[in-house]
Amino acid sequence: MKLMIKKYATPLITGLFLVSAISGTALFFHWMPGMFHSMHVWLSMVLLLPFVLHMWRNWAQFLLYFRTPAMLVACGLSLAAAIGFVLTTGHAGGNPARQLFPLLTHAPLNTLAPVLHTTPDALAERLSHEGCTVHSTDGTLEQIATDCGQKSNDLLLRLLPHHGDHGDHGDHGDHGH
Incomplete structure (x- = not known):
């Protein structure tokens, strides 16, 4: 199992991230949303499994990142962006x-x-x-x-x-x- 995680987690994360990035970009620009919406939603969910396996395998090394200001700044900015979206668009009536x-x-x-x-x-x-x-x-x-x-x-x-x-x-x- 460990060998399988080591062998496939990062390649799967990379491949699924590329699919998510391309489909997300297409959705952002409203290009063929009917084709890209389900792909983006489902394969982004599938992306979570190899990500979790990768994090599990590399947990000790991952925790070392939190000793650097860069990780704390990046997490803080990400959280602030998410809160900004929730506050500005979350109450705008939702999906029309x-x-x-x-x-x-x-x-x-x-x-x-x-x-x-x-x-x-x-x-x-x-x-x-x-x-x-x-x-x-x-x-x-x-x-x-x-x-x-x-x-x-x-x-x-x-x-x-x-x-x-x-x-x-x-x-x-x-x-x-």
């Missing part, structure tokens, strides 16, 4: 999707369809392709999702138009994207 999704999933299809750049009938047809039965376009996505045993948020995500797809309107302008 958590506020927006209930508004969209509780709206009747007649109201939701134009927001999704489609017609109520086309939206009902797309929902039928997702395995749901639409009795009336006056029903909400929440009701329809419950009736077909799906989560309304998941269904909404599958119904969202793709970037550049403006539905049945024939308008393919940029719209500020």
Whole structure:
């Protein structure tokens, strides 16, 4: 076990850090967030295991760093940055999707369809392709999702138009994207 930790901990930390750094940079610049978000979240969590194994193996040497002012300054700055983010962004309402999704999933299809750049009938047809039965376009996505045993948020995500797809309107302008 010790040999395996010695042989793989640092290379795994390096590889997973590179993945995390690249995916985090892509997320920062809003480049393909759908592709990078899950990768970043999950592989950053996987990164913790080799990090913990590396720290366990090198604990005595690691503790020596705390005798230097550089480690104390670096930890202090990191903590101050984290506290700064919590204080300035932690109370700003959180993830806007958590506020927006209930508004969209509780709206009747007649109201939701134009927001999704489609017609109520086309939206009902797309929902039928997702395995749901639409009795009336006056029903909400929440009701329809419950009736077909799906989560309304998941269904909404599958119904969202793709970037550049403006539905049945024939308008393919940029719209500020």
